[in-house]
Amino acid sequence: MKKQKRKAIFLWAVLSGVLLVSGCLSSTGKTAQNSTSNGEKKPVWDFKYDPPITITTGIVDENRPNAFKPDESLTDNVHTRWMEDNLGIVTKFDWIVSKFEDADTKIRLALAVNGKLPDTLSAEGDILKYLLKADKLLPLDDAIEKYAHPKLKEALEKYAYTMAEVTKDGKIYGLPRFSAGDEGTVMWIRKDWLEKLSLNPPTTISELENVLKAFSEQDPNGNGEDDEVGLAVPLKEGPWSWMGQTDAIAGAFSRQMISTSDIKLFWNEDEKGSLIFGAVHPDAKKYLETMASWMAKGYMDRDAGMQDPSQASELAVNGMAGVMFGPFWMGAWPLGDTVKVDPEAAWQAYPLPAGPDGLKGKAQKPLYGIYTVFSKDFTNMEAWFAYYNKLLAKNFGPDDPFFDPRFAQGFHEGYDYVIMNDKVITVNFATEGVPNDKWPLADGSSMDMRWMLYPLTGGAPALPYMNADAIRKLSENSEAIVTTPIEQAIKGLNSAQLTAAGVAIAEQGLEIPNRYHGPLTDGMEKHGVFLQKLATESYLSIIYDEKPISYFDEFVAQFYKNGGDVITREVNNWYMENKP
16 A cells, blocks of 8 residues: 555545445445435444354454353353344354464464365464465455554554564555553552651662562561562563563663563664664673572562462562562552452552663563454455444544444443443442442453454454553543543543553653564574573573573573574564664
């Protein structure tokens, strides 16, 4: 798509409020009914396929808490029925598996025997690479231009690098599943422990170390036992994770971000402008020295090397750790559960600590990950985009032409919201006085609607930083009048979350992005698993003082000797052709 042509389409869509999906004939000959009985044009959101269109998919069905009511399932629930009754779109599951490895096996088998793929599915890494090589995917350029929501088009243009992995011979073969990009690390600390020990919130790494020392040695939980550590951290998979990550510690010493468990993260520019895997950059020694020192002094749990993020958070929730890094949402789960152990517990988010040279930094959480791809034989991209656009528009409110007023309060009453005394209630049903028989779930929990939306779109569609303005507005004034569903969602955060979200957005400029956005290279496919294991185990051996810091140089040599040199060359060849 040429830039000027795309801009013209954006302008046309905004001015007319109608996109080509309205009244189009699909390639199967099925038409969306979007005219009234007297011939008047319906709004673009108001369509129904008659006869219904079936879209097949194959997905991984993990254990999803709070996803369905007891009498419902992934294949039969309020949303699948609503889609069929109101949109004329039926979801059919070619396969449902419980593990990602099983999904990979299904796809590999289909490729091996030239079998049929689902109409739409998720793909990344080597599976995506094989699908592209086998010429099994549908090119999407025309469909994006004709049917995609203008805001999605804008995001695809602004973050064009996200499509590098699904671009082949100049054509696009997949849609990145964008994240909102507002989960950048903040520093969570037990504010009540700071006050109890007469400590100020730390602003530097040195001050943070003093806080960790006090939390570890001065019995802040008051039980008379030496059972506390300062920092709750999972090290099982290395410095970068989805919660409890230590990217802020690395960022206090260097502009090089570190991941040991993913060979595609983080590739940073070195002093010469070439890309280097952050875990082997010499600056990583400063991070390792700090972490090894804290482990030796007892400021971290000795079992951290065996813990994943959820396990590490148990220390914090059980009142045995007072500092944990991670996203803003931790103020509800898991940290919000600390009051069950200590009713006086108060977690608060603070700005990141600066290093000895005043440096502060954190990783930019990848703005995309897995892709939504479509079988080469799929003929209903119009219908898929019509549904996707409706879900995306729910974020932006009635001014968006794709906004479905039936979703004005939420997706489905009695599921993600309850109306009582003309008030829309989405959380804290018991506190709000909602009768038990009206609770969406028997325990009073909120339903996580993402899983009902998951089969065809991968969840509730998001765009990078779409929440940023709402977070700024409501973190400055929590009583501000909300005008969009995004603002309503942000207003629904608890006070700790809202404060943390404000801190995260205020420090958004500190984020250090990954610079490699290309496909899984041949070298990564051949050597990646071994190198990830080597890097993670080498880091742990230094942090646990099983190896001296000087071992880092030996690790780097092993990294390059065992395929790291090949991967680095591949990554930089890609970067030379795609450098922004």
